[in-house]
Amino acid sequence: MKANRKVCAAVLAVAMLSAGSAFAAEKWMTGDLHQHTTYTDGSYPMNDLTAAGVIATSAWADPTGLYRKGVMPQGFRFGVDFQANNEHGGTSGKDNFNNAWSTYGPGLAVGDSGLMWRWQSLISPSNIPGYAGPAYMGAADWIKTIRDNYSPLGKIAMSGMEWNPPGHEHCSSAIVANNSLPIAEFEYRFDNSDTDGTLTANTATTMGWTGKVLNATYNASAPDYSATLGLNKLHNKTVDAVKWLQANYPANSYVIPAHVERAGCGLNGGAWNIAAFRDINDNGPTVAFSFEGIPGHEKETSRGSFGTGACGGGTYGGAGTYVATVGGLWDNLLADGRKFWNIPSSDFHSDAGADFWPGEYLKTYTKVKDANNDGIYTQEDVVNGLRAGNSYTVHGDLINDLDYKVVFKTPFGTKSATMGETLQIKKGNKVSVQIRFKSPANNNCAAGVNASATYVCKAPSVHHVQLIQGKVNATKAGKFLADGVTPNAAYKAIDPTVASIVKTFDAASWTTDAAGYTTMTFDVPNVQNDMFFRIRGSNLGYDVKKMDATGTKIVYGTDAAGNPLINTPGTNNADMAWDDLWFYSNPIFVKAL
Numbered sequence: 001m002k003a004n005r006k007v008c009a010a011v012l013a014v015a016m017l018s019a020g021s022a023f024a025a026e027k028w029m030t031g032d033l034h035q036h037t038t039y040t041d042g043s044y045p046m047n048d049l050t051a052a053g054v055i056a057t058s059a060w061a062d063p064t065g066l067y068r069k070g071v072m073p074q075g076f077r078f079g080v081d082f083q084a085n086n087e088h089g090g091t092s093g094k095d096n097f098n099n100a101w102s103t104y105g106p107g108l109a110v111g112d113s114g115l116m117w118r119w120q121s122l123i124s125p126s127n128i129p130g131y132a133g134p135a136y137m138g139a140a141d142w143i144k145t146i147r148d149n150y151s152p153l154g155k156i157a158m159s160g161m162e163w164n165p166p167g168h169e170h171c172s173s174a175i176v177a178n179n180s181l182p183i184a185e186f187e188y189r190f191d192n193s194d195t196d197g198t199l200t201a202n203t204a205t206t207m208g209w210t211g212k213v214l215n216a217t218y219n220a221s222a223p224d225y226s227a228t229l230g231l232n233k234l235h236n237k238t239v240d241a242v243k244w245l246q247a248n249y250p251a252n253s254y255v256i257p258a259h260v261e262r263a264g265c266g267l268n269g270g271a272w273n274i275a276a277f278r279d280i281n282d283n284g285p286t287v288a289f290s291f292e293g294i295p296g297h298e299k300e301t302s303r304g305s306f307g308t309g310a311c312g313g314g315t316y317g318g319a320g321t322y323v324a325t326v327g328g329l330w331d332n333l334l335a336d337g338r339k340f341w342n343i344p345s346s347d348f349h350s351d352a353g354a355d356f357w358p359g360e361y362l363k364t365y366t367k368v369k370d371a372n373n374d375g376i377y378t379q380e381d382v383v384n385g386l387r388a389g390n391s392y393t394v395h396g397d398l399i400n401d402l403d404y405k406v407v408f409k410t411p412f413g414t415k416s417a418t419m420g421e422t423l424q425i426k427k428g429n430k431v432s433v434q435i436r437f438k439s440p441a442n443n444n445c446a447a448g449v450n451a452s453a454t455y456v457c458k459a460p461s462v463h464h465v466q467l468i469q470g471k472v473n474a475t476k477a478g479k480f481l482a483d484g485v486t487p488n489a490a491y492k493a494i495d496p497t498v499a500s501i502v503k504t505f506d507a508a509s510w511t512t513d514a515a516g517y518t519t520m521t522f523d524v525p526n527v528q529n530d531m532f533f534r535i536r537g538s539n540l541g542y543d544v545k546k547m548d549a550t551g552t553k554i555v556y557g558t559d560a561a562g563n564p565l566i567n568t569p570g571t572n573n574a575d576m577a578w579d580d581l582w583f584y585s586n587p588i589f590v591k592a593l
Helices: 002-020 073-077 118-122 141-153 181-192 204-208 216-222 237-248 276-282 329-335 379-388 572-579
Strands: 025-033 049-051 084-085 156-163 173-175 253-259 362-369 391-395 401-411 413-418 422-425 431-438 464-471 500-506 518-525 531-538 545-547 554-557 582-587 588-592
Touching: 002 401, 025 379, 073 084, 073 253, 084 141, 118 141, 118 156, 118 181, 141 156, 156 181, 156 531, 181 204, 216 237, 216 253, 237 253, 237 276, 253 276, 253 379, 253 531, 276 329, 329 464, 329 500, 329 531, 362 379, 401 422, 401 582, 401 588, 413 422, 413 588, 431 464, 431 531, 500 518, 554 572
Parallel strands: 025 084, 084 156, 422 588
Antiparallel strands: 025 362, 156 173, 173 253, 362 391, 391 582, 401 413, 401 431, 431 518, 464 500, 464 531, 531 582, 531 588, 545 554
16 A cells, blocks of 8 residues: 555656646657667667767768768757667677677676676766776767757757567667666666676676566566466566666656567567556556557568568558557557557668668657756656657658647636646536647658659648547456456456547548648537547548559558558558558547546
8 A cells, every 4th residue: 555655646746747837838849769779780870970980079960971870860850859769678799880899808898798788888887886998988978979969959869778578579768867877777677688697796796786686586486467468477577677667767767668569469478468558557657658559660561560470460551550440459548547658769770671760751749848947958858748648640741730639618718638638527518629730841751762763752741630539437457356366357358449430530621720720620519428539640542552563462551431451561662651641649538527
């Protein structure tokens, strides 16, 4: 009971931070939280290089003439405002100049087996007590060079890590702080691929990080709920990791499960399923508040890097089935009343193959409040904005401005709520869903650069918008039955009736206002129950089917109602991605009192 009270107090305190002052300045910012460099399996350094081994000392607006483009500067050049370096946990084979760590000579590695563990490559050597090995630059040192160049331009660079959560696929994570020691400790303690500490206590002794529990301990003694909940023994370590963040960094950390359908539906353990999301959200409500419902790798032949073994068998309009299916997994999380958001990123590795640069194709817009009202937006402000949920995600700059809210008119004025918020009304009243958006004149499509030489780039234009309405259930299932021991099968259940499309808007049913916004409204009279609304839109018309060269596989398309069709694995390329554009909002809740 005391533990529950502590979690509730932390949630309340963090909620106040996320909401910010009603008078604080705020603005839309675009972000990318999932990207890779040569520290792990990426092809580019984090910052620009002006020559071999020489890091740029100023911001380059035009990369022409650079020796090697950097991932974060490219993201900034494509209009992104905040980014997190997000390399895989475990070990690191190379530095960010693409030199093997083995070339550095003896004394470099602190941990087991003479390996450069990711915890060490995340931090600066100056953060390691008594370090006397060869000089090197950790990720923290590279991020400092980016901040030196881009902070004056209002850009934000954060230190993250693509966590390998035990029992699951990958997860973007970060702890925003003055240095990278907190995220390095998190990686050491909880990454599934970090076995440092198995052979020696060198790291624990040097860094003061005692008490690491190895995977073998969980495999030997942790409960296994695979049969009922699809949660294996190692999932318990992931829950402990989330609890650790919630206890130590409740206001300035996040974990965002990535490409969540790629490893399958998780029905028997080993992948992400609804029980896993419910569990991490229950145990870390202010840190486990979102997932990547739309994967990166948007120009890979299997779009999103989703093969036939992915849950859903592929993506749908570039989105995973958990988000694309109305009444699916995400809608069921929202039907629980959970403030659980969709926050996608590029998952950039290389522009030569599967990926667009950060911001080049996929953008997530987030409303960020300046908590100190001093005109300086910080990484803490960004995390508060992400947690608040006032966000939407766009392919190919299909829209670049969204004003979406639910409105209740009273005799004394108007009350409204936007994405991530809850509008409270008395039962029996009417609410109106109001949607306004704009599209830019063009996007980043460039024939011969990020599309084929013969591709004809098109101005972004929305064909239709779907309004999805869902019910919020009066109660939500717990992980265990009343005895507190027996796993509850309802914790893994998905009810397809919790949401439906209640209105599809197009040129026949929307108007353009004096400010140039495309506008539309939907009224819900006599509200009696709690509910939520989310929207999505596309450039594709109704009943569109783009087939592959054999005429047997759907590359992209829509059904007669405008819902996305499967992107059949093996049929995609950059041109097809530019043809198949969607945007998704986060939800708005209505509470009927």
